[in-house]
Amino acid sequence: MVTRQSYDQELADLRQALLNMGKAVDQAIDEAVISLAQQDSELARKVMDSDDEIDQMEIDIEDKCMVLIARQQPLARDLRIIGTGLKITTDLERMGDHAYDIAKIALAMNKQSLIKPLVDIPRMAQMAQKMLKDSLEAYTTLDITLAEQVCLNDDEVDHIYYQVFRELLTYMMEDPTTISQATQLIFVARYLERIADHATNIAEWTVYLVTGQRRRKK
Template sequence: MPESVTRLAYIEELESLRQEISKMGAMVAEAVNNSMKALLEKDNMLAERVMSGDDFIDNINVVVEDKCMLLIARQQPIARDLRIIATGLKISTDLERIGDHAADIAKIATELDSRPFIKKIVDLPKMAEMASQMLLESIEAYRNFDIKLAEKVCNDDDVVDELYAKTFRELSKFAVDDTADMKQATQLIFVSRYLERVADHATNIAEWVIYLVTAQRIRK
């Protein structure tokens, strides 16, 4: 087979890998959104769907890992090609972990009792919206090799961190002052922590995009 044809097939494989990761990112973002919808609306059926869907996300991660290993073994890539494969491995791992956190939130949604929420839920939806936006933007940055968008994602992580700190302080008061509300307060604190971790993983993805384009590692 002529070298030009071989190279073209290889480029197509790399693009297929990137498309697979982009689709995985969209699925994971949907899982995060659905897990929060299930929590806020106390929708156990939706929560169960998120939890069962986590296995599918895990399977996609395995497929991506296998593709990356095969490309490395067959092509022995260097420079930018190697970075595409290496970042693919890292990004799919971050996405798989975000999927786990979505399942964690969904599990908490199924464990909430029928009582009203102990306080008006305002900051958790804000955290979820921000973290989900960061995730989608990090994937868009990956698709388009967009450094500026990746840098925006990294900067937005500070907003989520501030919301997490505020939520933790407010809910901790319920956990201490009113033993009847302690369980729910603790559950919601865990939700806020999972959302904070979603934003952290989105930031990781953005950092890997910057590395992919520039070959320079940054750590926020």
């Protein structure tokens, strides 16, 4: 029979695996946006190649969770730890997908002159990445206050997204030759907005982990 000490170590290993996946996703987001801003095709390809590694991390974590459930038949708090682990890894994998999508757009645009300097999109990326880091910190330390702050920060990212959308729409209306690139940049902004949403999900799952109560969505 597995001792409680051994079981606690397995739960700690699960948490560490999630943090490692989070770091990989954060790096992919960062490099995807840099590849876009600097029109760096090699870096964009690196991000796209790394998506398989992130997907494998998700599979490994899911397998770890299934083994823990089958072998330990956890109840109450332990079950919430494993259940939130499954939910969080799904959000992280989707963030990785969005980083891949941004890198794909960067690769497609690598020979185009940018219609405007990229200011708000990198700012969105920085905010979304901070939300990701803070949500994982809240998960690790069981800090509900930090988790709630992540949820509040999502509104600011949404605001910048709509600002970017309106600005790029104006470019398209004034100059039809910008439509293709402006549309792609709107997609990038949307992917970053969705990354922030997934960080919010992680924060909400942290609140559930600690309290057993689901945070009511707006």
